[in-house]
Amino acid sequence: MKKIIIPIIIVTILVWTYAGITKNTIVAEQVYGSSNCGHDCYAIITRSSKEIPSTYEIVGSIGEDSRLDTSFIIVYEQKKWFSNQTRFIKLLKFQRTFTEEDYASYTSLDYNKLISESIDAIGGDHLVMTRVYEIHHKDTSTIDLLPESIITPALSNSRDVKAWIASNDPTFLNLKPLTVVDSELLSQWNQEEYIPKFEYSINSPKGLTFEQVVKIGEQKAAVLQIIDND
Numbered sequence: 001m002k003k004i005i006i007p008i009i010i011v012t013i014l015v016w017t018y019a020g021i022t023k024n025t026i027v028a029e030q031v032y033g034s035s036n037c038g039h040d041c042y043a044i045i046t047r048s049s050k051e052i053p054s055t056y057e058i059v060g061s062i063g064e065d066s067r068l069d070t071s072f073i074i075v076y077e078q079k080k081w082f083s084n085q086t087r088f089i090k091l092l093k094f095q096r097t098f099t100e101e102d103y104a105s106y107t108s109l110d111y112n113k114l115i116s117e118s119i120d121a122i123g124g125d126h127l128v129m130t131r132v133y134e135i136h137h138k139d140t141s142t143i144d145l146l147p148e149s150i151i152t153p154a155l156s157n158s159r160d161v162k163a164w165i166a167s168n169d170p171t172f173l174n175l176k177p178l179t180v181v182d183s184e185l186l187s188q189w190n191q192e193e194y195i196p197k198f199e200y201s202i203n204s205p206k207g208l209t210f211e212q213v214v215k216i217g218e219q220k221a222a223v224l225q226i227i228d229n230d
Contacts, residue, residue, distance in 0.1 A: 023080045026089070028128045028149035031072035034059040044074050044088070052076045054088050061091070069145040070095045073130060075122055092120060094132050094147045103141040105210055108217035110138045111178040117185060119158055127152045129161055133176060158192050166198055173198035180208050
């Protein structure tokens with residue numbers, strides 16, 4: 001009996017080990033660029049400097065316009081223990097046409113604006129939720145579009161998705177410091193009956209407006225002026 005059981009145990013351990021080594025994970029990252037890695041070889045460069053093999057058509061779709069800010073999220077699969085082995089799944093594109101009013105709304109502080117929240121299906125087993133921020137840079141008229149994404153299981157609605165995130169990675173829901181939430185997104189949350197429990201903090205309070213950001217900047221400037229005079 002022992003001669004039969006021992007080989008079965010060994011085979012079971014080997015199967016578990018192989019499954020652990022070959023297990024794949026789905027990743028979503030911001031696109032930082034692209035490269036031509038050789039003849040008929042193209043890759044998308046991620047924020048973490050990974051090069052994800054792609055096609056000429058997909059790489060060619062990544063471009064920038066001076067008035068239409070565009071950002072991309074790439075969704076790819078990688079082996080758990082061999083992160084250099086990747087497979088392209090999907091490219092998500094986010095655009096926003098900035099108006100003169102947008103470029104005029106800058107202050108003496110860097111501040112952010114959360115403008116949208118979306119969920120896309122990744123196959124039948126996963127979803128990717130993306131929040132898109134405008135990053136307004138102080139003392140300049142420049143704005144960056146910053147999408148941030150997280151992979152979740154395939155759940156039935158957005159509230160369930162955010163409940164899963166709250167249990168597994170609540171920091172994703174935390175707003176960046178000095179974030180103004182767009183009124184349309186607030187309306188979306190109300191329609192979803194979503195209560196933002198993790199979003200707000202002392203660094204990014206509920207109801208923060210652009211006018212309040214301007215006032216905070218003026219108060220800080222006044223304090224610095226007093227310090228300089230002393």
